[in-house]
Amino acid sequence: MIDLRNLTKRFESRGAKPVVDDISMTVEEGELCVLLGPSGCGKTTTLKMINRLVQPTSGQILIGGADTARFDIVELRRRIGYAIQQVGLFPNMTVAENIGLVPQMLGWDKPRIRARTETLLAMVSLDPATYMPAYPRDLSGGQQQRVGVARALAADPPVMLMDEPFGAIDPINRTSIQDEFRHIQKSLRKTVMFVSHDIDEAMKMGDKVAIFRDGKIEQMASPDELLARPASAFVADFVGADRALKRLRLMRAADAALEPARVARCGFPSADARALLRNHLADTLVVLDAQDKPVGHVGPMELAAGGATLDAAQVRVLPAVVRASDDLRSVMSMLLAHGASWLPGVDADGRFIGYVTHERIASMARGACASGEASPHAIAAAPDAPELATGAAR
């Protein structure tokens, strides 16, 4: 846990006005907190006070409940991993030597350092055999930043400070390293303070986001809370006019899927299928195969044109399916691309989990439907609805 209490920093050259002004905040163990705000608002200075690259003017910094002012500075820095945009790899050392530096200072033996270096390189998706003997000049900017992250993790510090660590990476590689780092951070339960300029990065990475303004914290909250309820005009402005769309990125198709029982299968009585449509005030049924995977859909017209039971020839092709883990912004974009008002959601095995509709997503973006609440158009099955597909309902 990182606990900042009434932390203030004044630089003499900057006069009486503090650049960090009496801030208090707590980052719980295993949490990643992003410091976000305009240039010059004191984010980096806050970070640097934690590992004492900058000496606080006043206030307290506690790590794991202990006041860091009492720690020996070398010991303090060994306990805190630090990754910065400029990376700062030593050019005359190999990648392995760069990563092994702190473990070596801690007196680890060579086999342990080698094993750790191999694990960390694999973790950041760099092949250990190829990259351990390489020099920083042999690597791209993005690869250097990956090594920088591996080095910050080397001695397994409980706390990590990261200052725009992915800032120099192109957007495509940045997305993948953000995903990888978030996965590593969650699985290793590192407590991380992460400075960013990038609102999308902050919303994606942070358990909490602290919005800084002129050395003060304007609002600290979860990404969803910040987007849904910005505490001030400054925060609303900062998170952007498209905050409803940004919120959609934080939500998954699984949270939006509705009416998993509104389904049919080939061979089912057409009269029952029509009754199911009536009872749900719906104009379509997803048709499932024996494994509960969507194979198409039918509406009243197909049912009217067919015989007594539903036949494969009546089933219309689905334009696409949505995976449960897809974020709702991507789903919205799929709906628009296909000109569809809904698409079937499927789980990791391809089994139907429900309808993901345009209306439901719009309603979630507005915040009208917290997950779990019924959407206004979700009409529950009437008690006399035929039990066409109990096997598919979940």
Ligand SMILES: Nc1ncnc2c1ncn2[C@@H]1O[C@H](COP(=O)(O)OP(=O)(O)OP(=O)(O)O)[C@@H](O)[C@H]1O
């Ligand atoms: N050593 C220093 N001496 C004097 N002023 C400094 C020093 N370090 C930082 N500052 C000033 O303190 C203010 C806050 O700087 P800081 O680097 O913490 O901001 P930031 O929010 O991290 O900005 P950015 O996003 O641009 O990195 C700035 O106005 C900066 O010029």
